[in-house]
Amino acid sequence: MGSGNAIRGSRVGAGPMGEAERGEAAPRVRVPFWCANMHETRPSFASDAAVPEFWDCPRCGLPAGQDQSNPPAPPKNEPYKTHLAYVKERRSDKDGAQILAEALERLRSSSRPIY
Ligand SMILES: [Zn+2]
Numbered sequence: 775m776g777s778g779n780a781i782r783g784s785r786v787g788a789g790p791m792g793e794a795e796r797g798e799a800a801p802r803v804r805v806p807f808w809c810a811n812m813h814e815t816r817p818s819f820a821s822d823a824a825v826p827e828f829w830d831c832p833r834c835g836l837p838a839g840q841d842q843s844n845p846p847a848p849p850k851n852e853p854y855k856t857h858l859a860y861v862k863e864r865r866s867d868k869d870g871a872q873i874l875a876e877a878l879e880r881l882r883s884s885s886r887p888i889y
Contacts (some may be wrong), residue, residue: 807831807838810845811859 804816809831815838819825828837828846837846848859857869 805840806842807840808842808845809836809838810848811836812842813838814842814844828845 776821802818803821803859804818805825806816807829808814811831811834813831813833813836815829815832817829825840830836831838835856836848839846
């Protein structure tokens with residue numbers, strides 16, 4: 775009995791059951807990230823692991839950061855970015871809706887069908 779305890783005690787960092795080496799007993803923390811489209815994702819990390827500065831948004835693929843009010847800017851060469859996405863980048867959703875309403879108004883007034 776004495777010899778077994780001596781060997782086990784010499785392994786610094788391992789728990790009494792050896793669980794620590796596999797990481798199963800390590801507590802995990804969820805860290806929220808927000809992308810430029812305000813998608814929130816909360817990946818979990820081991821509490822002692824380094825949390826990355828950016829995280830890829832699982833919904834739209836844009837980089838997401840931990841500051842909700844200042845998400846990282848989308849890459850300039852985003853292949854599937856739409857015109858609407860560009861508009862939303864510079865303006866709030868409310869302004870975008872206003873622009874859309876004005877555009878529709880212009881469309882109606884300039885090409886109003888006559889019945
Ligand atoms: Zn997103």
